[in-house]
Amino acid sequence: MSTNKIIFKNGLLIYSCIVAFFLLMKVLGLDNVSELRFLNFLFVFYGVNRAIKQNIDLNEQESYFNNFYVGFGSSVIGIALTIIGLIVYVGFIDSSFMSVVENSSLWGKKLSLEMVVFALSIEGTASSVMCSFILMQYYKNYKPATGVLT
Numbered sequence: 088m089s090t091n092k093i094i095f096k097n098g099l100l101i102y103s104c105i106v107a108f109f110l111l112m113k114v115l116g117l118d119n120v121s122e123l124r125f126l127n128f129l130f131v132f133y134g135v136n137r138a139i140k141q142n143i144d145l146n147e148q149e150s151y152f153n154n155f156y157v158g159f160g161s162s163v164i165g166i167a168l169t170i171i172g173l174i175v176y177v178g179f180i181d182s183s184f185m186s187v188v189e190n191s192s193l194w195g196k197k198l199s200l201e202m203v204v205f206a207l208s209i210e211g212t213a214s215s216v217m218c219s220f221i222l223m224q225y226y227k228n229y230k231p232a233t234g235v236l237t
Contacts, residue, residue: 088145094157098164101134102133105169119187127169128214135218148170158219166211170204171197185215 105127112118138161142148148157176201177184189198 088141088155090142090146090148093141093145094160095164097134097138098168099162100137101130101162101165102168102172104130105165106172118184119190120151120152124159128218130213131165131219132222133214134165135159136222139219139222140167144180151223154226155219155223158222162215162218163212166207166215170207170211173207174200174204186198192236 094098108126108130112120112123117123135158137156142154143155148154185198185200185203188203189196234235
């Protein structure tokens with residue numbers, strides 16, 4: 088499987104998990120509990136792990152930097168799609184969500200959508216680097232299993 092296909096496939100997986108989680112929170116009335124948003128990190132971590140493992144197993148790629156790139160690229164795609172989804176959600180579906188974000192203890196008051204997008208971009212990039220780096224500490228000595236598909 089090509090490296091780009093692994094990146095986009097796992098980026099879409101990360102995005103899908105985050106969107107499904109937010110929809111579940113909305114349905115259960117938990118969208119105002121800002122602490123639950125920290126679980127997004129688990130979805131990013133899972134997608135990065137899956138991408139790196141697929142690159143090693145399917146492409147037999149053992150290069151540290153190539154695998155780091157695959158993990159980082161997957162998470163950046165997932166985070167970027169999530170930010171685009173937030174822009175669409177706030178702009179066209181539920182503009183009152185900004186008040187939920189403002190009322191959380193994490194962000195502060197008088198926020199604009201642009202400020203939230205910027206902050207999420209920084210936070211998403213940082214979590215992408217962290218997840219990729221943490222997982223590469225494990226995978227740098229990992230040898231691919233021959234004939235096993237994930």
